[in-house]
Amino acid sequence: MVHVRELDPNASPLDYFGYELRRKREEAGLTLKELGGVLFCTGSLIGQIETAAKVPQREFAERVDAALMTDGFFSRLVGLVLRSQLPTWFQPFADMEAKAEYICTYQAQMVYGLLQTEQYARSVLATGMPDQLDELVAARLERQRVLQRERPPLAWVVLDEAALHRPLGGAEVMREQLARLLGYIDRRWVRVQVLPFAAGEHASLIGSFTILRFEKEPDVVYTEDLISGHMTADSEIVREGTLRYASLQAAALSLGDSAALIARVMEDRYGKQPVA
Known part of the structure; x- marks a missing residue:
């Protein structure tokens, strides 16, 4: 039996x-x-x-x-x-992200998780050498459903130009990912700006961060280190994060110029090359 x-x-x-x-x-x-x-x-x-x-x-x-x-x-x-498959330390942020009215994030190394394609997400998550990669990828894609709601949050992403040039997963994966970013041009609730190399020193050289805003709850700032994440609603930290984010937005390219740069990098760096 x-x-x-x-x-x-x-x-x-x-x-x-x-x-x-x-x-x-x-x-x-x-x-x-x-x-x-x-x-x-x-x-x-x-x-x-x-x-x-x-x-x-x-x-x-x-x-x-x-x-x-x-x-x-x-x-x-x-x-x-x-x-529940997300890392335990990340789950509180994912819960808050799903409830936010406004998500504003600066990403210094990679595309923000909510905007990643499946193959790009797989390449990113594989760097942590997890035992259950398929489950983590599925969990990340599930997070993205927040942008498909009837009334999604406003997601404003400032993306460092370095993220466009770092070939995670190879040329085809990057081409698909940058095409995904361009697909958000006409989306009212998603905005993507690129902080160009030409901006030089800027307000967040120390790294990426995200601010979540809510209708009836305090704003929170989220940051990550090598192995965990940190979320706080401390008013002084939120104030400092908001000031820095505004500075990053001001230094970044306009929405139109950002899209043009993304398209140029997609074709010049990841376009299909003729066989020699």
Whole structure:
């Protein structure tokens, strides 16, 4: 007799997802193989998710809802599951980011997480040599859903020109990523400025930071070091961060000139080169 691992649904969002998936599948009278046939995946994959051995993706959750007629239950739950895969120290920021009315960030080394393509995100996250890279990538893409809401936050990104030139993932990945940035030109709720090399010394040579603003809660400033993040609502730090951010915006190129620079770097540095 095969021993089936019993999950505690209160242990974590992942355990709860697996517990409910098994319960709903058995309620429908389906075996793992039968449900797999409906979902176009293996019964083994479903078994791994039911035992919390594998993290479900959003597409999987949506297919389960359709197959088991669960009225979007698993699609709603998967967001919590994926967010729980983020590093513990990062989760409080992700929660606050999802509630913010206004996100303004300066990024010195790379494209802001909410604007990253899947392959660019994979290249960034792989540098930390994680054990569960696929899960971290899925969690980052899930974070980006905040920009797809009916009323998204205003996201204003000042991006150091260095981030355009650093070839994370190779030329094709960078070309796709810079094309993604250009795709935000006509988006009312996303603004991208580039701080050019020509700006020289500037107000945040020390590194990247993000300010989150809320309708009814104090603003917060978020920074990261090598292995963790730090968030504070201290009024003096927020005031200093706001002043520095305004200085960075003033030193950056206009929105139009920023788009032109992104397009130029995309073609000159990452364009398809003729075969010699």
